[in-house]
Structures are given as structure tokens and as C-alpha cells.
Amino acid sequence: MFGSIFWVIFICTLSVITLYLISLYNTLVSLRNRFKNAFSQIEVQLKRRHDLIPNLVETAKAYMAHESETLVSVTEARNVAAACLKVAAAEPGSAHSIARLGKNEGHLNRAMDNLNVAIEDYPDLYASETMMQLSDEITNSEDRIAYARQFFNDAVMEYNISRQKFPTVLMAEAFGHGTDAALLEFVDSEQIHKAPTVSFT
Amino acid sequence: MNFFEQQDRAKRRSTYRMLLTSALLLSPAIVSSLFLTTPVQWHDVLMVCVAILPFIAVGYWYQWHMLKGGGSAIAEKLGGYLLNHDCDEDERWLLDVVEEMAIASGSPIPLVYILDVHGVNAFAAGRTPQDSVIGVTYGAAVILNRDEMQAVVAHLFCNIQNNDMRVYARMFGIYLGTICLAMLSGYLIVIGFCWAYLVYLSMSRVLRQRKYLADAVAAQFTRDPQSVASTLKKIGGYEYGSWIGCDENENFLSIFFATPYKGLVERWGSPFPPLEKRIRRFDPHWNGEYPNVPPLEALMGDDEQAEENRRRWEVLGGLGIAASDFKGANEEPAQLYQTQATVGSIPPEVLSAARHPDGAQALIYQLLLSEQPALRTQQLTWLQELPNTEVAHFLQVLDELVGGLNRYLRLPLFDLCGLALKKLPTDQYKTLIRNMMNLVAVDSRTLLVGWALVHLLDAKVLSKSKTKGRYTLARLENNVTWLLATLAFIGHRSDVQAELAYYRACDVLPFYTAPLKVEMLDDKLVETLDNVMEKLQQLKPEDKEILMEAVAVCIECEGNISHEEIEFARAIADVLDCPMPEGLETPLIKEDATSALPS
Numbered sequence: 001m002f003g004s005i006f007w008v009i010f011i012c013t014l015s016v017i018t019l020y021l022i023s024l025y026n027t028l029v030s031l032r033n034r035f036k037n038a039f040s041q042i043e044v045q046l047k048r049r050h051d052l053i054p055n056l057v058e059t060a061k062a063y064m065a066h067e068s069e070t071l072v073s074v075t076e077a078r079n080v081a082a083a084c085l086k087v088a089a090a091e092p093g094s095a096h097s098i099a100r101l102g103k104n105e106g107h108l109n110r111a112m113d114n115l116n117v118a119i120e121d122y123p124d125l126y127a128s129e130t131m132m133q134l135s136d137e138i139t140n141s142e143d144r145i146a147y148a149r150q151f152f153n154d155a156v157m158e159y160n161i162s163r164q165k166f167p168t169v170l171m172a173e174a175f176g177h178g179t180d181a182a183l184l185e186f187v188d189s190e191q192i193h194k195a196p197t198v199s200f201t
Numbered sequence: 202m203n204f205f206e207q208q209d210r211a212k213r214r215s216t217y218r219m220l221l222t223s224a225l226l227l228s229p230a231i232v233s234s235l236f237l238t239t240p241v242q243w244h245d246v247l248m249v250c251v252a253i254l255p256f257i258a259v260g261y262w263y264q265w266h267m268l269k270g271g272g273s274a275i276a277e278k279l280g281g282y283l284l285n286h287d288c289d290e291d292e293r294w295l296l297d298v299v300e301e302m303a304i305a306s307g308s309p310i311p312l313v314y315i316l317d318v319h320g321v322n323a324f325a326a327g328r329t330p331q332d333s334v335i336g337v338t339y340g341a342a343v344i345l346n347r348d349e350m351q352a353v354v355a356h357l358f359c360n361i362q363n364n365d366m367r368v369y370a371r372m373f374g375i376y377l378g379t380i381c382l383a384m385l386s387g388y389l390i391v392i393g394f395c396w397a398y399l400v401y402l403s404m405s406r407v408l409r410q411r412k413y414l415a416d417a418v419a420a421q422f423t424r425d426p427q428s429v430a431s432t433l434k435k436i437g438g439y440e441y442g443s444w445i446g447c448d449e450n451e452n453f454l455s456i457f458f459a460t461p462y463k464g465l466v467e468r469w470g471s472p473f474p475p476l477e478k479r480i481r482r483f484d485p486h487w488n489g490e491y492p493n494v495p496p497l498e499a500l501m502g503d504d505e506q507a508e509e510n511r512r513r514w515e516v517l518g519g520l521g522i523a524a525s526d527f528k529g530a531n532e533e534p535a536q537l538y539q540t541q542a543t544v545g546s547i548p549p550e551v552l553s554a555a556r557h558p559d560g561a562q563a564l565i566y567q568l569l570l571s572e573q574p575a576l577r578t579q580q581l582t583w584l585q586e587l588p589n590t591e592v593a594h595f596l597q598v599l600d601e602l603v604g605g606l607n608r609y610l611r612l613p614l615f616d617l618c619g620l621a622l623k624k625l626p627t628d629q630y631k632t633l634i635r636n637m638m639n640l641v642a643v644d645s646r647t648l649l650v651g652w653a654l655v656h657l658l659d660a661k662v663l664s665k666s667k668t669k670g671r672y673t674l675a676r677l678e679n680n681v682t683w684l685l686a687t688l689a690f691i692g693h694r695s696d697v698q699a700e701l702a703y704y705r706a707c708d709v710l711p712f713y714t715a716p717l718k719v720e721m722l723d724d725k726l727v728e729t730l731d732n733v734m735e736k737l738q739q740l741k742p743e744d745k746e747i748l749m750e751a752v753a754v755c756i757e758c759e760g761n762i763s764h765e766e767i768e769f770a771r772a773i774a775d776v777l778d779c780p781m782p783e784g785l786e787t788p789l790i791k792e793d794a795t796s797a798l799p800s
Contacts, residue, residue: 034307041304140297147305150424155307 024168028177031162032093035155035181039092041148042184046085046105049141053078053112056134060115063125070111070118077111080104095182106187112138149184156181204420207482211414218407225400226253226375256381261374265328268370272327272334273312275453279324279445281314281336295342298350299335305422306358311335319497321345321436322443323458325357326366333361338445343500344435348428352419353458356429359418360456365411369455372404401470408455408472416479430483431492433459437476438491493708547610548602552617554595558625561618562633563595565658567603568611569640569651576643583639608764612771615654619661630662649691650765652727653772660775668778670741674748675712677740680733681748682707684773687730688755691765698758706755709747734776745779753782 057071064071081104088094088101116135125131160180163172172178230250268275273283284292296313303310311327314336321341327333335357337350345353360366379400383393420426436443436459443459454461455472465471480487554560566584571577587593606614622630634655641651674681689703740748752773756766767785774781 038307041307045304143297143301144304147301147422150422151305151307154421 021171024171025175027162028159028168028172028175031155031159032177032181035152035159036092038148038152038155039089039184042145042152043085043089045141045145045148046081049138049145050078050082050085052134052138052141053108056115056131056138059128059130059134060119060125063122063128064118067118070115074108074111074115077104077108081108093179093181095179098182098184102185103187109186149186153183156183204417204426207417208414208421211410211417215407215410215414218403218410222375222400222403222407225396225403226379229253229396253378253382256378257375258378259374260377260381261371263377264370264373268326268328268366271332272325273314273332275326275456276312276314276316276324276334276336279316279336279453280318281316284313284315292342294347295337295350298347299354302351302354302358302422306355306362306418308358308362311361313337315339315342316445318445319441320444320446320461321432321439321441321459322445322461323353323357324453324456325360326453326456327361328366330361330364333366335361340439340441340497343497344439344494345432348423348425349432349435351423352425352428352432355419355422356415356458358422359415360411362418363411363414365415366456368411369408369453372408372455375404376401398470405470405472409474412472412474413479413482416482420483426483430480430487433476433480434487434491435494437480439494440496547606547614551599551602551606551614554599555614555617556621557595558621559589559591560595560599561621562589562625563592563599564603564614565618565633565637565654566592566596566640567599568606568614569637569654570603571644571647573644580640580643583643587636609767611654611764612657612768615657616661619658622658622662625662634658647765648726649687649730650768652730653765653769656772656776657768660772660778668738670739670745672736672739672744673741674710674744677736678712680736681710681751683729683733684737684748685751685755688752688766688769688773689758691769702755702758705758706751709751709754711747734773738777740777742779745777748777749774749779749782753785 053074057075061068061071081101084097084101084104088097091097119126119131162168163177163180227250230247230253276283284296286296292315299313300310308330311325312334314334316322316336316338318338319340320338321344323335323337323341325333325335335354337353341350341353376397379397383390383397386393416429419429423429442463443457443461444463445457445461454465457473459476460466460471460473465473466475477489551564554564570580584596585593622633625633637655637658638651641647641654685706686699686703689699689706737745737748749770752770756762756770762785770785771781780786
């Protein structure tokens with residue numbers, strides 16, 4: 001009599017624990033897939049931007065014969081960033097590739113800023129219709145990239161939080177969720193560190 | 202509070218209220234088992250519970266059936282028209298906002314409908330995220346700026362994501378079920394309806410928590426909690442509020458962003474939290490005052506007036522929160538100025554020099570020296586050629602003492618000097634004024650301030666003839682607006698800020714004013730200013746006070762008052778012979794024990 005009651009209780013407890021573990025595992029899996037999906041959003045938007053940049057460079061070339069350096073640096077930065085995006089899209093969970101993507105996108109942003117400053121010296125180019133359309137498009141897609149990145153980072157944060165919570169943190173390693181996912185930051189630290197110099201004279 | 206914390210709080214409270222609702226729903230079963238005298242079997246209790254369920258199921262099915270057409274059907278029923286992708290610039294931005302928020306929330310992009318009503322409101326409808334649509338009223342598209350529209354749309358996306366429509370359908374089902382049951386309860390009908398009402402109330406509290414949750418999520422998606430708050434404030438200050446006038450569609454009430462018709466606000470069972478509470482979640486220090494939103498008619502239309510109104514609203518409304526906080530901060534810049542002007546200590550030597558006619562002259566020259574080294578040397582060489590040796594002596598002594606003075610002290614010091622200068626013969630005083638103008642003319646930007654300081658002294662030293670007030674402000678509109686615009690440009694760095702200050706000041710005036718003209722700094726500035734002031738002197742006394750009020754609003758607009766601004770304002774007040782507005786009076790210098798003149 002006692003033996004059978006013991007076994008019933010034992011089996012019940014065991015199955016409850018198993019169910020609980022399964023739910024933990026499932027949460028982790030769905031959260032991971034959510035941030036991977038979020039990354040694909042970023043990928044779409046970044047690709048759009050990478051496709052627009054060569055058009056912009058092509059348009060600018062006709063006017064800016066003396067600024068080929070700026071144009072070349074934009075093209076180079078764009079190519080590197082596009083390559084990094086491909087690598088990162090293959091494994092959005094890897095902190096290394098995400099960090100590299102962030103760094104190179106930062107470079108691309110800086111190169112684009114330089115280009116935009118340079119363009120202002122060419123009023124004809126600045127006012128041309130193709131140029132205006134292109135820069136509209138690019139600003140638009142930059143806005144979207146910002147929101148996609150925000151969504152990705154939120155999803156990553158949620159995943160990391162649930163991974164680090166007790167008791168998941170004890171099991172995460174064994175479940176194959178050993179490392180935190182990395183946040184995507186576009187490195188523009190140089191701009192932040194260098195305070196703009198403003199003079200009112 | 203962080204918006205993630207707010208989300209957690211709203212979720213937790215929503216769960217509690219959900220539990221309360223369930224408990225209330227099952228209360229007939231519990232009550233009957235507790236209080237009925239006859240011993241009750243447990244399966245009787247179960248039977249009562251089971252009896253409630255079919256009613257709820259039927260109610261739910263009915264509501265779900267109504268939604269069969271998806272969101273588009275509801276939007277069209279409410280009178281909305283679909284926004285196409287090949288629309289013009291005016292509507293394109295709305296689609297952009299929706300797309301951005303769809304990305305930020307990770308949802309599919311819904312169709313967008315425009316409701317042709319004046320109230321500021323929006324809704325999301327649909328059975329699943331895929332067939333959901335978003336509707337925005339025309340009023341919202343005009344009144345709200347881009348950031349605020351983002352907040353509204355983000356709120357709707359939270360509704361879509363959480364599948365709130367399904368929750369509403371369920372709740373409505375429960376509501377219908379309870380009503381049916383109450384009607385069937387025979388001689389217990391009164392108690393039955395009380396019970397149904399209690400269930401309804403607790404459900405509305407669940408819905409209110411979901412609104413708070415959606416607000417907090419909107420803050421997360423836009424990363425800008427203040428735009429949520431400023432949207433709600435604009436709704437509060439707007440003539441039509443968020444009404445869309447659809448009493449008959451009561452079963453779709455809760456899909457809206459804010460209360461869709463007026464009568465609902467006071468009702469206990471309203472699924473919308475009070476506007477003030479929603480605002481205070483994001484802006485705890487809000488003073489309870491709503492911004493002044495222009496009526497929609499003033500912004501629509503093709504004539505020039507409407508165009509100008511639209512532009513002005515973009516400048517004022519574009520700053521969202523700042524516009525509404527302005528009134529609360531009204532006292533602050535004045536206080537700031539008062540402390541600035543009294544805190545700095547004046548060396549006793551300077552004070553005693555100010556009481557001596559020659560010392561006062563030297564002090565005035567010193568106070569007019571520019572801060573820029575090049576201009577300063579130019580001014581100094583010019584000063585050395587002055588014939589009066591006494592003044593030259595004072596100049597040298599004061600040189601070091603004045604350099605470290607707080608700039609705000611210039612005004613009280615000038616007042617003090619004015620007393621001493623009364624003793625000066627008229628021709629010497631004239632020379633002093635000429636010299637002052639020459640000193641100031643070195644730098645074109647300080648020209649107006651120089652004008653102000655000269656007039657300050659004039660008011661103190663020269664006896665003035667009384668002018669008769671015969672004009673009203675409206676008669677002198679051109680002069681008034683010119684003065685305010687000049688004032689706005691003196692104190693504000695960027696054009697936008699100047700424009701904002703100008704419009705705020707114009708709001709004080711009792712009539713509609715012309716748009717701001719930017720070409721202010723022409724060659725004949727001082728002459729124009731003299732002409733303008735001569736005209737304004739003939740204003741009626743009460744109109745002068747209104748003008749000074751506008752001047753005060755203009756200089757306080759930025760949040761702090763620069764010393765140039767206050768000097769200019771004082772000069773205007775002196776020329777008009779009108780007291781300074783409350784709080785902006787020049788503080789008196791404390792009369793300490795007098796010390797010897799500097800040797």
C-alpha cells in the first residue's frame with residue numbers, strides 16, 4: 001500500500017518537473033527564434049540601403065569629379081558592410097559577427113556623413129531631382145533601420161533576461177543556450193566622444 | 202518610471218482584475234452554495250457554473266460573427282476610406298509612420314483608413330494581426346505632429362499584437378451572457394442585474410489596464426514617452442477632444458485610442474482610463490493644464506490665413522510638450538533672473554564710484570566694453586582720447602573691478618549711476634550719451650542694447666513730458682509686432698526659437714497678428730526703433746500694460762532671461778513710462794556702509 005502511494009507521488013512530481021523543464025526550454029527556443037526573425041527585418045532594411053548607395057554614388061560621380069576619394073571610401077565601406085551583413089545573417093546569435101556588423105555599419109555611416117557634407121558644396125547636384133529622391137529614400141530607410149534595430153535589441157534583451165533567470169540559468173548551458181545574444185550597436189563612438197565645437201563669433 | 206516597469210505593472214494589475222472578474226462571474230455558484238438553507242450537493246454548484254457557460258459562449262459567438270469581415274468591414278462601417286500607396290505627400294507620411302511602427306513592433310503592415318471626423322482619435326480592428334486595419338481620424342492627422350502620430354500608431358500596434366480584439370469579443374460575450382442570465386433569474390431579477398453590472402464594471406477595469414499597457418508599449422516602440430503624454434494633452438486641450446460621434450456602435454468602443462464620444466467619459470463602466478491619469482503615468486510633474494489647440498477650421502482651407510495658421514501651429518505644436526509646460530514655468534525665468542541679479546556681489550569701490558558723477562561716467566564706459574578682445578582694444582583706445590582726466594582716472598581704477606562683475610548687475614548699476622548723473626550739467630550729459638553710442642557702435646550686434654541703456658539713463662536723468670494715451674494696440678499693430686519681433690531676435694539664438702517666442706508673445710495681444718518677418722537687422726535699425734517707440738508712447742495706459750505682458754512672455758520663452766533681454770525690456774518700460782510686469786522688476790542694490798572713493 002505505502003509503496004504504491006509513494007510511486008504515484010514520485011511519478012507525479014517527476015512529470016511536473018519534466019513539464020516545467022520542457023516549458024522553460026520552449027520559451028528559450030521561441031525567444032531565440034523571435035530575435036532571429038527580428039534580425040531578418042534588419043537585414044531587409046540594411047540590404048535596401050546597401051542597394052541604394054551605389055545608385056547615389058553613380059549619380060554623384062557625374063558632378064563630383066574632384067571628390068573621388070570620398071566616393072571611393074563610401075563604396076568600400078558599403079562593400080565591407082554588405083559582406084558583414086551576409087555573415088551576420090547566417091548566424092544572428094553570434095556576438096562576434098553582430099559586433100563586426102555594427103562596427104562596419106558605423107564606418108559606412110561616417111562615410112555617408114562625409115559624402116553628405118561634400119554634396120552640399122555642389123548646389124547643382126544637391127538640387128537635382130534624382131539626388132533628392134535618392135536621399136529621401138535613404139533617409140527613409142535609415143529611419144526604418146533604426147526601428148528594426150530597436151526591435152531586434154528588445155527581442156535580444158528579452159531572450160537574455162529569460163536565459164539568465166533562475167532556474168533557467170542552471171539549465172541554459174545544457175539546453176544549448178550557453179551564451180547571451182549580442183545587441184546590435186552601430187559604432188559611432190568617435191562622433192560621441194568628440195564634442196562638436198560651436199562658436200558664436 | 203521606466204516603460205518596461207510600467208508594462209509589468211499594467212500586466213500584473215490586468216491579471217488581478219481578470220481574477221476578480223472570474224470570481225464575480227462564479228459568485229452565484231459560490232453564494233448559492235454558502236447561503237441556501239437546503240444542503241447542497243457539490244454537483245449542484247457545478248451545474249450553476251455550467252449553466253453560465255452556454256450564455257457566454259453564445260454571446261461570444263455572436264460578437265465574433267460580427268467581426269467576420271475582418272478589420273476593413275468595421276473601418277468601412279465607421280465611415281473610413283482606404284489610404285492608397287500612391288497618395289500625395291500629405292498622406293504619405295502617415296503610411297510611413299505606420300510602416301515604421303510595424304517594423305518596431307514586428308507585425309505585418311496593416312491597411313490604413315482615414316475617418317473624416319474632427320476629433321483626434323484612432324482605432325485598430327481585426328480578428329487576427331493579419332487582417333487587422335488601422336484607422337486614424339482626419340483631426341488627428343492635422344493636429345498631431347509626426348512623433349505624436351507615431352505614439353498613437355504604436356499604441357494601436359500593441360492592441361493588434363496582444364489580440365485585444367479577441368479579448369473585447371470575449372468580454373462582450375460575457376456581458377451578453379450575464380445580461381441574459383439576469384433576465385432569466387425570475388424573482389431575483391434585481392440582484393441579477395446588480396451582479397451583471399458588477400461583472401461589467403470589473404471587466405471595464407481590465408480593459409483600462411490594457412489601455413495603460415498599450416500606452417507603455419507605445420513608449421517602448423517610439424522610445425519617446427513624452428510624445429504619448431503630449432498626444433493625450435493635445436486631446437485634452439482640443440475643442441472636439443477625441444469624439445467621433447458614434448454612439449450607436451457601442452460594441453466596438455474599446456478598439457479606440459481614446460474615448461470616442463463625450464458621454465462615456467463620466468461613466469463608471471467606461472473602458473478608458475481618465476485622460477489625466479494616463480498623462481500622469483508619463484509626466485508625473487504635469488501641472489494639469491492642457492495646451493491651447495486651435496480649432497480645426499482655422500487650420501483647414503486654402504486661403505492665406507489658413508496657410509499661416511498651419512505654419513504657426515507647426516512651430517508651436519511641433520514642440521509638443523514644451524508648449525504645454527510653458528505656462529507652469531512662467532514664474533521660473535523671472536525668479537532665475539532675480540536671483541542672478543542679486544547674488545553677484547558688487548565691490549564697495551564700484552558702488553561708491555557709481556555715486557560720484559565722474560565715477561559714474563567711467564563706470565558706464567567700463568560696463569559697455571565688449572567681451573571680445575579685438576573690439577575691446579578698439580574701444581579702449583577710443584576711450585583714452587577722452588579730455589576729462591577725472592573720468593580717465595576712474596577708468597583705470599575700475600578696469601579690474603568691473604571685469605569680474607556678473608553681467609546681470611549692469612542694470613541695477615545703471616540705475617544707481619543715473620542718480621549720480623542727475624548732478625551733471627546738461628551739455629556734459631549729452632557728451633556722455635554721444636560717447637556711449639560711439640562705444641556701442643563698434644559692434645553692430647550690441648547696437649540695440651546700447652540704445653536700451655541710453656534710454657534707461659534718459660528716463661532717470663532727463664525730465665519727461667507726459668504723453669497722452671490715445672491709440673489702442675490694434676491701431677499700432679505694425680509697430681507692436683515690429684517691436685516684439687526685434688525683441689525675439691535679440692534674445693534667441695536660432696530662428697525657430699525666435700519665431701516661437703514671437704508667436705507666444707503675440708498670443709497675449711488682443712488681436713490676430715501678422716506672420717513674423719525675418720528681415721529685421723537693416724541699417725536704419727535705431728531710427729526705426731525710435732520711430733516705433735515714439736508711436737507706442739501714445740498707447741493708452743492699459744494697452745501699455747498688455748504690451749509689457751507680451752514683452753515679458755517673449756523674453757521668458759526660452760526658459761531663462763539673458764541680461765540683454767532684460768535691459769531691453771526695462772528700456773521699453775521706461776520709454777513707455779509703464780511699470781515692469783510683476784516679477785521682473787530690477788532689484789535694488791543693498792545700501793551697505795559707504796566706503797571711501799577709490800583712490
